[in-house]
Amino acid sequence: MTNALWYFGRGFGVSALVLFSIVVVLGVVTRAGRPLPGLPRFAVATLHRTASLAAVLFLGLHVLTLLLDPYAQLHLTDVVLPFLARYRPLWQGLGTLAFDLALVLVVSSLLRHRLGLRTWRAVHWAAYACWPLAVGHAVGIGTDRHTSWLLGVVAGCVLLVAGAVAWRVWGTRFAAPAPPRRVAPPSDLAGLR
Amino acid sequence: MAAELSIDWTRCEARGVCLELLPELLQPDDWGYPMSRGTEPRVAVRRALLADAQTAVRECPRLALRLTPAS
Amino acid sequence: MSVPAPDASAGRASLPHVSGLLAAHTDSWREHLDLLGPLPRLSAGQLLSVVADAGLTGRGGGHFPTARKLALVAGARNALVVGNAAEGEPASSKDRVLLGEAPHLVLDGLLLAQRVVGARLAHLAAPADLLDDVVAPALAQRRDRVRLVAVPEGFVSGQETAVLAAVEGRPARPVTLIRPLAERGISGRPAVVLNVETLAHLALIARYGAAWFRSRGVPDDPGSRLTTISGAVRWPGVWEARGGSTLGDLVEAAGGPTEPLQALLVGGYHGGWVPWHQDAADRPLTRAGLHDYSAAPGSGVVVALPARRCGLQASAGVVAYLAGESAAQCGPCRNGLPALAGHLDALARGRSGARSVQELRRLSDVVDGRGACRHPDGTARFVRSTLRTFGDEVEHHLAGHCTAPDEPTDATRRLPWLPS
Numbered sequence: 001m002t003n004a005l006w007y008f009g010r011g012f013g014v015s016a017l018v019l020f021s022i023v024v025v026l027g028v029v030t031r032a033g034r035p036l037p038g039l040p041r042f043a044v045a046t047l048h049r050t051a052s053l054a055a056v057l058f059l060g061l062h063v064l065t066l067l068l069d070p071y072a073q074l075h076l077t078d079v080v081l082p083f084l085a086r087y088r089p090l091w092q093g094l095g096t097l098a099f100d101l102a103l104v105l106v107v108s109s110l111l112r113h114r115l116g117l118r119t120w121r122a123v124h125w126a127a128y129a130c131w132p133l134a135v136g137h138a139v140g141i142g143t144d145r146h147t148s149w150l151l152g153v154v155a156g157c158v159l160l161v162a163g164a165v166a167w168r169v170w171g172t173r174f175a176a177p178a179p180p181r182r183v184a185p186p187s188d189l190a191g192l193r
Numbered sequence: 194m195a196a197e198l199s200i201d202w203t204r205c206e207a208r209g210v211c212l213e214l215l216p217e218l219l220q221p222d223d224w225g226y227p228m229s230r231g232t233e234p235r236v237a238v239r240r241a242l243l244a245d246a247q248t249a250v251r252e253c254p255r256l257a258l259r260l261t262p263a264s
Numbered sequence: 265m266s267v268p269a270p271d272a273s274a275g276r277a278s279l280p281h282v283s284g285l286l287a288a289h290t291d292s293w294r295e296h297l298d299l300l301g302p303l304p305r306l307s308a309g310q311l312l313s314v315v316a317d318a319g320l321t322g323r324g325g326g327h328f329p330t331a332r333k334l335a336l337v338a339g340a341r342n343a344l345v346v347g348n349a350a351e352g353e354p355a356s357s358k359d360r361v362l363l364g365e366a367p368h369l370v371l372d373g374l375l376l377a378q379r380v381v382g383a384r385l386a387h388l389a390a391p392a393d394l395l396d397d398v399v400a401p402a403l404a405q406r407r408d409r410v411r412l413v414a415v416p417e418g419f420v421s422g423q424e425t426a427v428l429a430a431v432e433g434r435p436a437r438p439v440t441l442i443r444p445l446a447e448r449g450i451s452g453r454p455a456v457v458l459n460v461e462t463l464a465h466l467a468l469i470a471r472y473g474a475a476w477f478r479s480r481g482v483p484d485d486p487g488s489r490l491t492t493i494s495g496a497v498r499w500p501g502v503w504e505a506r507g508g509s510t511l512g513d514l515v516e517a518a519g520g521p522t523e524p525l526q527a528l529l530v531g532g533y534h535g536g537w538v539p540w541h542q543d544a545a546d547r548p549l550t551r552a553g554l555h556d557y558s559a560a561p562g563s564g565v566v567v568a569l570p571a572r573r574c575g576l577q578a579s580a581g582v583v584a585y586l587a588g589e590s591a592a593q594c595g596p597c598r599n600g601l602p603a604l605a606g607h608l609d610a611l612a613r614g615r616s617g618a619r620s621v622q623e624l625r626r627l628s629d630v631v632d633g634r635g636a637c638r639h640p641d642g643t644a645r646f647v648r649s650t651l652r653t654f655g656d657e658v659e660h661h662l663a664g665h666c667t668a669p670d671e672p673t674d675a676t677r678r679l680p681w682l683p684s
Contacts (some may be wrong), residue, residue, distance in 0.1 A: 030254070033208045040213045042252050117204065117256045179592030180602045186581030189529065189567050190356035191494045192501065201440045203636045204592035221601070224632050234633030239289040259442065 005069035012062035014153060017138050018057035018100075021157035024131050025164040026051055031115055032168050049109070053083035056106055059099065091140030094133045131161060194237035196262045198246050204257035211237060211258060213247040217242060278667035281472050284480070284488050284504045285464045289365040293405035296368035303372055304470045308338060308380045313326060315380075315466060317474035319486040324348060324422075324459030325532075325563040327551065330466065334380045336446035337456040344455035345383045346431055347374040347392035347463050350415035350422035353532045354585075355565045358490035359460050361502040363394055366464060367402035373463025375408055376470055381456060389413045389427045419533070419589035423637050424457040426591075427452050437591040438637035459563075461490050481507020485550045489561070493518035495568035505549070505564075511538065512545030514566050526571040527653055530554060531562030534581050534642025536649035537575070540568075558649055575654040576661060579646070580605070580612035586643045597640040600631035604647055614661045615648075621658060624651060 013062060025049035035041050063079055066072040074092075078085040080100055083093035108115060108123045115123070144150040184190070199217070207225035217234055222228040229236045238246045238260065250258040279301050282288045306314070316331035316551050347370065351359040363370055371388075378386040388399060392414040403410055413431050421436040428450045430436040439450045449455035465487055469477045478486040481575075485507030487618055487675040491514055491670050492643040494500040505514055515521060530549070536543045536559030540569025547553045549561045569578060587601035595623045607624050610616040628647045631640035651658060 024561050033206075033254070040215050041208065042210045042248075045210065045252060045254065108422035113251070113256065137278060179598060180587045180605075183584050185354045185533070185585040187579055188495060188573065189569075189578055189582060191353075191492055191567065192357045192564070193354055195393060200634075202596065202634060203438075203440050207595055222596060222600075223627075223636075224595055224599040226634070228596075228630065228634070260520070 005065050006071055008060060008073065008142060009065040009069055012058050012065060013138065013142070014150065016055055016058040016062050018153065019051060020131055020134055021060055023048060023052045023055050024127060024161050027127060028164040028168045030036060032171060052106065052109075053154050056102060059102060063099065088141050091137055096140065098130050098133035098137055101126050101133065105130060120163055182192035194203050194263050195240040195243050196238045196246065196260050198236040198249070199259045199261060200236075201257045201259070204255045206255055208254050208259075210252050210254060214249040214252060215245055218246075236241065275659075276517070277623075280361040281476065282468070285362060285369065285468070285490060286365055286504050287462065288369045288464070288468070288503070290368060293368055293402065296366075300369070300372075300471060301469075301487065303375060304392075306470060308382060311376055311380045311466075311470060312338065314469055314474050317476040318465075318469045319464050320462065320469060320477065321476075322459055322647060323461035323489065323563065324457075325534075330458065330462055332552045333456055333458070334377060335447070336444075337381050337454050339382055339390035340446075340454040342453050343381050343383045344425060344428065344431065344449055344453050345374070345381050346413075346455065346457045347376045347377075347386065347388040347460050348422060348424070348427050348457050349388065349394060350427055350430075350436075351391075351462040351563075352417065352419040352589075353563060353565060354419075355529070355532050355567050356492045356563050358492050358502045358564060360391075360394060360644060362490060363390065363398050367398050368406075369467050370460045370469035371399075371402065371406065371408065371410065371465045372470075373460075373465070374410060374458075376466055377456070383625055385409065385411055387411045387413050387431050389415045389430055390460075391415060391417050399502045418591075419586065420637060420639050421458060421589050425637070428455055437593055438635075438639075440636045442472065450569055482548075484552065485548065489549070489564050491549070491566060493566045493568070494542070495529075495566075496522050496570040497568050498522055508548050508550065510546055510548050510553075511566065515545070515568060521568060521570075525568050526569040526573065526575060527569045529567040529569060530557070532557045532567070533586055533646060534638070535559050535562045535565065536645065537653035539580075539653055546651060548575070558645070558652075572658065572669050574612065574664075576608070576612040576650070576657050576667050577668075579607040579650040579654070582609050583643065583647060583650075586639070586646070590639060591610075591637075594635040595618035596634040600627055600640060601643055603627055604631070606649070608647065611649065611658065611661055614664050616662070618662060619627055621651065651671075 026044065030035060030045045030048045033041060036044055066074045073086040078092060078095065078096060082096035083089050085092040104123065105127055108120055110118045135158060138154055139145055205226060207216060211227050212219050212221055218230055218238065219227040220230050246260055250260050282299065282553050288300060290299055312331055314337060320330040321327045322330060334602055349363055366658045372390060374386045388410050390399060395412045395414055399412060415427060415430045415436050420438060423438045424445060425439040425441060426436045429439055432451060443653065445455050447454060480488045488505050489507060490502055491505050492502050493514055497515060500518060503517045527537045527539045530536060530538050536557055538557045538559055552558050554560055569575060582606040587605040590601050591599045592598045604624060604627050607620045611620050624647055628644035632644040633641055657667060
């Protein structure tokens with residue numbers, strides 16, 4: 001039984017990482033304001049949100065199974081307080097931090113209209129902290145960390161996200177057009193000045 | 194008119210989500226910003242399109258839309 | 265100590281009335297007190313009542329009844345009262361001149377407005393140099409406390425919400441209002457912004473009464489009005505005119521034309537052109553009087569355009585300026601105004617076809633009403649007025665000619681960029 005929990009726990013974790021990577025990519029595409037083939041912009045945004053809820057679901061299952069697994073030595077406090085775990089505290093801590101940030105991202109987005117644009121946007125930048133923490137947690141913790149399949153999956157996720165970010169940065173290489181140039185009014189219509 | 198859809202122009206960045214959700218009422222101007230299809234700049238929302246308008250308000254990435262019920 | 269009389273003019277009988285705002289010119293507070301007496305001891309209710317009876321309307325271009333504007337905010341908790349001298353319109357200098365000539369009158373008006381509203385503090389927004397050179401020294405002579413707020417000299421910086429933003433320490437750019445200013449201001453505090461000329465009138469009305477103010481104008485347009493007359497007139501300057509004065513009166517007051525005139529620009533850069541002929545000269549500077557020309561008094565700006573000047577070139581220069589003055593916050597304005605300026609410039613240079621005129625009309629409709637402030641609306645109004653008033657000239661330019669003799673082109677007056 002504990003073996004099953006351990007396998008499921010890691011399985012849910014890897015799935016969550018893949019899903020979160022897709023979420024980040026969709027977030028980048030949403031922010032870029034571009035449609036995807038067959039998907040108008042509002043649908044991209046909706047897909048980003050739906051995927052993030054799926055990712056959170058798998059994250060929750062990942063945490064739950066590991067809480068139930070005695071081998072993981074995971075306590076309830078370790079779920080939200082980082083670096084206090086018994087098993088690999090450093091790498092576990094990264095996961096805890098990623099989990100905390102994911103919660104903040106979801107809750108703040110559900111309250112987006114209440115928070116106001118500026119606050120919500122500032123908080124949402126935490127996504128770029130959350131995902132690397134999740135990746136770090138994945139490569140550092142767990143018995144699979146040296147296996148080629150895990151490293152392959154992680155490499156794929158990193159390439160996906162890095163590619164999306166690079167595409168986005170490259171797409172903004174032309175800054176927004178400068179505001180209209182100020183000129184003096186015609187001298188004979190400029191009053192007494 | 195059941196409600197009026199107002200646009201906060203200091204927030205709008207022509208992201209175009211509202212144009213997708215309310216094509217009956219909005220069209221893009223020369224630069225992609227939402228423009229009323231009528232002769233007035235004001236966007237009057239009839240009852241049948243109220244739900245779509247509410248979705249547009251919710252989905253605007255810049256929170257630039259507001260729906261005010263007609264008094 | 266006697267109880268203050270409800271009649272504003274009682275107790276002032278010993279002091280002769282000044283004839284108007286500019287006549288209230290003084291160089292010190294002492295002089296001001298000698299000339300006009302102290303601030304009248306009227307209650308908020310009495311002040312509101314006398315201002316309402318006087319029929320004072322805003323002199324900042326809005327023409328909103330001042331008593332109503334004050335009443336909407338009176339008694340509100342934590343209300344903001346702001347005097348506005350951030351005169352962004354280049355063709356207007358009345359606020360600058362008024363502050364320079366009679367700063368104490370303006371300060372009186374501001375303090376009276378503060379009393380009506382019941383605000384803890386009053387603010388005065390003006391260009392920095394005016395604050396340093398004129399207002400701060402005047403304020404230092406008094407025991408009153410007014411917060412001075414420097415505002416940059418841009419066309420849209422004097423807009424009410426932009427001024428309020430400056431008062432709150434933010435950049436002076438217009439703000440989208442969700443609720444009326446009097447209800448929530450721009451950030452929750454109910455606010456009232458009054459032009460300094462309006463405040464100066466308030467200060468005299470409080471002393472001399474409503475009947476005095478009404479006698480200085482006509483029933484349609486009570487009181488006097490500061491106007492800035494410039495262009496091809498003998499004595500360009502700020503002139504105080506009685507309400508109901510006609511455009512002809514104003515041009516005469518400024519010494520009359522120095523050469524044959526083509527048109528008057530009335531109401532400033534967001535106003536309209538009025539072709540100069542007898543009917544125009546007889547029109548009063550009021551909303552009703554100018555309605556047929558789609559113009560309005562605005563902030564009392566009148567610019568006389570001589571016949572030798574090309575109206576399209578002059579207008580193109582104005583629209584180019586207006587485009588540059590966009591706060592660049594709103595897409596339709598930031599993009600649309602430069603487009604309008606480009607088309608009008610091409611038309612003025614004779615480098616355009618009939619399509620340009622179509623585009624000018626279309627783009628005017630596109631930008632109208634689609635911004636956080638009225639900058640695109642006013643610019644659209646000016647463009648439409650230009651096309652209407654200089655319609656004949658438009659036809660000439662489309663054919664490659666300019667009829668105005670004073671353009672820097674060759675003697676045949678054929679515009680040089682066109683192939684001969």
